[in-house]
Amino acid sequence: MADSGYAYWGSNLGRATKTNAERESQSAFMLSGNAAETGAGEDREPTAGARSLEMKASFDVLVIGGGPAGSTAATHLAAEGLAVGVLEEHATIGEPVDCTGVIGAEACDRFAIPQELIVGSVGAVTIHSPGGVTATHRSSQPMAHVVDRGKFDRWIARQAQDAGASMLLSARVTDIEYDDRHLRVVCQRPEGERQTYRAAVVILASGPRFALQERLGLGVCPLLWKSAHAELPGDGLPHPQVYLGREVAPGAFGWAVPIRRDGRPWVRVGVNSHAADVQRYLQKLCAERFPHLLPGDGVVQSRSWVIPVVPPPTTYGERVLAVGDAAGQVKSTSGGGIYFGILSAQLAAETVAEAFRRGDFRRTALAVYEKRWRARLGLDLKIGTLFRRLFTRMTDRDMDDLLRALREEEVSSQVSEKVSFDWHRELVLFVLKHPKLARILLRPLWDRPSAA
Ligand SMILES: Cc1cc2nc3c(=O)[nH]c(=O)nc-3n(C[C@H](O)[C@H](O)[C@H](O)COP(=O)(O)OP(=O)(O)OC[C@H]3O[C@@H](n4cnc5c(N)ncnc54)[C@H](O)[C@@H]3O)c2cc1C
Numbered sequence: 001m002a003d004s005g006y007a008y009w010g011s012n013l014g015r016a017t018k019t020n021a022e023r024e025s026q027s028a029f030m031l032s033g034n035a036a037e038t039g040a041g042e043d044r045e046p047t048a049g050a051r052s053l054e055m056k057a058s059f060d061v062l063v064i065g066g067g068p069a070g071s072t073a074a075t076h077l078a079a080e081g082l083a084v085g086v087l088e089e090h091a092t093i094g095e096p097v098d099c100t101g102v103i104g105a106e107a108c109d110r111f112a113i114p115q116e117l118i119v120g121s122v123g124a125v126t127i128h129s130p131g132g133v134t135a136t137h138r139s140s141q142p143m144a145h146v147v148d149r150g151k152f153d154r155w156i157a158r159q160a161q162d163a164g165a166s167m168l169l170s171a172r173v174t175d176i177e178y179d180d181r182h183l184r185v186v187c188q189r190p191e192g193e194r195q196t197y198r199a200a201v202v203i204l205a206s207g208p209r210f211a212l213q214e215r216l217g218l219g220v221c222p223l224l225w226k227s228a229h230a231e232l233p234g235d236g237l238p239h240p241q242v243y244l245g246r247e248v249a250p251g252a253f254g255w256a257v258p259i260r261r262d263g264r265p266w267v268r269v270g271v272n273s274h275a276a277d278v279q280r281y282l283q284k285l286c287a288e289r290f291p292h293l294l295p296g297d298g299v300v301q302s303r304s305w306v307i308p309v310v311p312p313p314t315t316y317g318e319r320v321l322a323v324g325d326a327a328g329q330v331k332s333t334s335g336g337g338i339y340f341g342i343l344s345a346q347l348a349a350e351t352v353a354e355a356f357r358r359g360d361f362r363r364t365a366l367a368v369y370e371k372r373w374r375a376r377l378g379l380d381l382k383i384g385t386l387f388r389r390l391f392t393r394m395t396d397r398d399m400d401d402l403l404r405a406l407r408e409e410e411v412s413s414q415v416s417e418k419v420s421f422d423w424h425r426e427l428v429l430f431v432l433k434h435p436k437l438a439r440i441l442l443r444p445l446w447d448r449p450s451a452a
Helices: 020-025 068-079 105-110 149-163 211-215 278-289 338-358 363-393 396-407 409-418 425-433 435-447
Strands: 058-064 084-087 102-104 118-122 124-128 134-138 144-147 166-168 172-179 182-188 194-204 224-233 241-243 253-261 264-273 303-308 320-322
Touching: 058 068, 058 182, 068 084, 068 149, 068 194, 068 338, 084 149, 084 194, 102 105, 102 338, 105 144, 105 338, 124 396, 134 396, 134 409, 144 149, 149 166, 172 194, 172 211, 194 338, 224 278, 241 278, 253 278, 264 278, 320 338, 320 363, 338 363, 363 425, 363 435, 396 409, 396 435, 409 425, 425 435
Parallel strands: 058 084, 058 194, 084 166, 124 241, 194 320
Antiparallel strands: 102 144, 118 144, 118 253, 124 134, 172 182, 182 194, 224 264, 224 303, 241 253, 253 264
């Protein structure tokens, strides 16, 4: 097997060879500095914050980023017996939150997401056109659930820890370089000192930032949506709403999702857009739709972040794979990335486990990862991208017409059969094949070909 001298496949060297001196001198790997913040799983592990794991200089696999994708990959690889470390830049897993937390029912079932993480359910969605036309899709069973995203991330991270992965918090990776038969990973600690680790394989799960991918030759994501979001205290929405229009969310959409947390109602509001001043659009949306929920000064306290809606040129290299947002594995229609990121992280773990069995970490050996995730998600992403491109060219009048057509009973019932919260391919293909809907969606191409 390649890479002699380091933790091998199945050897679990990280836990098996720890010396007392190492135990004493090493700083703590822990899930959170504050046990009270660890969220779901406290019942099983009440002293989680105080539980430290050993730190070592070399790992089989280092995962950069302790979000859902990184922790999923770490769980599966640690369960295979590999020595796995997760480096997370924040002091607490899952904080700060830049997500509404809507996860399709299919994913919730598949991953057995515990009820205590769920703060809302989606049984219907109303779409609002710029001119005030609305169309509502209702489902007999919940299409999706809304999770407490901080707790959700900590729940997955706990699984990684339970499987044997080590987690180092407040560790921001600033550089990665090839070093003989390893990768050297440099990270910055809050006190200012730098620490270097070595790993046979690195998984980039660092969200929608692409400096490390660029450094390793994977390239950057060619299209990022800007996203602003806020949580307003209060009630009044029967179910989630989606808002369209060039004055509402240029290039994408706004949304509002009702939830209940700690027995109180909240509305999670957000705007995705290609516009740079997305926070201004969020402020406007809140002022127009939820004036009664605004604070006294009328100014919404919001956060902004980005969503990679197109994957980077490649998601693998020698000894390296990218997963989740770091690989642009996001629904190109809605920007939802939790489910696709977790599915891809499982495929990444499978590929890395095979690479350890064969002792082959070359680019050519890891290329199968991209084949696998594209086989699973690629067609949906491509067809979603086609829809997004057409949608971006629609005028407000086109959107009004589309919603009017969707309200027609026959169309509405046909569309209902095609709606899937996570997989949008069938619905887009239906729209493209439907004479009336396709005419509206494709109208910008005939009417305004120069915009294409
Ligand atoms: C406003 C908003 C709302 C959204 N709503 C939804 C939704 O409702 N449903 C849905 O499915 N998706 C949603 N998304 C998208 C979803 O949040 C992402 O797709 C998902 O978080 C991707 O998971 P990940 O593990 O790939 O990355 P992340 O969750 O971004 O995790 C990456 C982790 O890496 C860490 N990190 C980054 N750089 C470094 C570094 N250099 N060193 C160490 N650590 C590092 C970060 O701190 C972070 O913890 C939303 C996104 C936004 C912005």
